[in-house]
Amino acid sequence: MREEAMAAPGLPRSPEELKRHPFAEALFRETLRMYPPVSWTGRQAKEDLELHGKRIPKGTTVLVPLGAYGFDPKLFPEPDRFDVTRWMGKKVPPSAVETAAFGGGPHFCLGYHLAWVEVVQFATAFARELARRGMKPQLAPGSATPKLTYFPFGAPPKKTRIQLVRA
Numbered sequence: 814m815r816e817e818a819m820a821a822p823g824l825p826r827s828p829e830e831l832k833r834h835p836f837a838e839a840l841f842r843e844t845l846r847m848y849p850p851v852s853w854t855g856r857q858a859k860e861d862l863e864l865h866g867k868r869i870p871k872g873t874t875v876l877v878p879l880g881a882y883g884f885d886p887k888l889f890p891e892p893d894r895f896d897v898t899r900w901m902g903k904k905v906p907p908s909a910v911e912t913a914a915f916g917g918g919p920h921f922c923l924g925y926h927l928a929w930v931e932v933v934q935f936a937t938a939f940a941r942e943l944a945r946r947g948m949k950p951q952l953a954p955g956s957a958t959p960k961l962t963y964f965p966f967g968a969p970p971k972k973t974r975i976q977l978v979r980a
C-alpha cells in the first residue's frame with residue numbers, strides 16, 4: 814500500500830487516475846467482502862413467484878443476505894482468509910455478486926463510485942502520511958483481529974484497537 818501510495822503523483826480524482834491504485838482498490842473490495850457494513854437488505858414480492866422451488870406469495874418480505882455472497886468458496890476460494898491479492902489483475906469489471914455489498918437492481922447504491930474513490934483516496938493519503946512519519950499501524954496489545962458481525966449491521970467489535978508504531 815505504501816509503495817503504491819508513494820509512487821502516485823497525487824490523490825486520484827478520476828476513473829483514469831484510479832487505475833494507478835490497484836492495491837488500494839483491491840483493499841477496498843476485500844475489506845467489504847469480509848466486513849460488509851450493510852450485511853442484508855429486504856424486498857417485498859410484488860407478485861406471486863417461485864424462487865429455488867419455494868413459493869413466495871405476493872406481499873412477502875424477502876431478506877437478501879448481501880454479506881453471505883462474499884463467503885461462497887466457489888467464487889472466493891478460502892473465503893475466511895483476508896487476501897487483497899484475490900482482486901488484483903482482473904481484466905473485467907466486478908460482477909453483480911462481487912459488488913453485492915452495495916446491493917443490486919434498481920436500488921443499487923448511488924454512492925458506489927464515490928465510496929470507491931473516497932476509500933482509495935483515504936488509504937493512499939494515510940499510507941503516505943505514515944510513510945512520511947516512519948510509522949505503521951498494528952493491532953494494539955490485547956486486541957484481536959476483528960470477528961465478523963452481521964446483525965443489525967456489519968461492524969468491528971468495540972474492543973478492537975489499532976495503534977501506530979515505528980515502522
Ligand code: HEM
Pocket residue numbers: 845850851854855879913914915916917919920921922923924925927928
Ligand atoms: C462502503 C460504502 C457504502 C456501502 C457498503 C453502501 C451500501 C449500500 C447498499 C447495500 C444499498 C442498497 C440498499 C437496498 O437495496 O436495500 C445502498 C443504497 C444507497 N446508497 Fe450506499 N453504500 C455506501 C456508500 C454510499 C455513499 C458514499 C452514498 C452517497 C454519497 C450512498 C448512497 C446510497 C443511496 C442514495 C442509496 C439508495 C439507492 C436507492 O434506493 O435507489 N451510499 N448502499
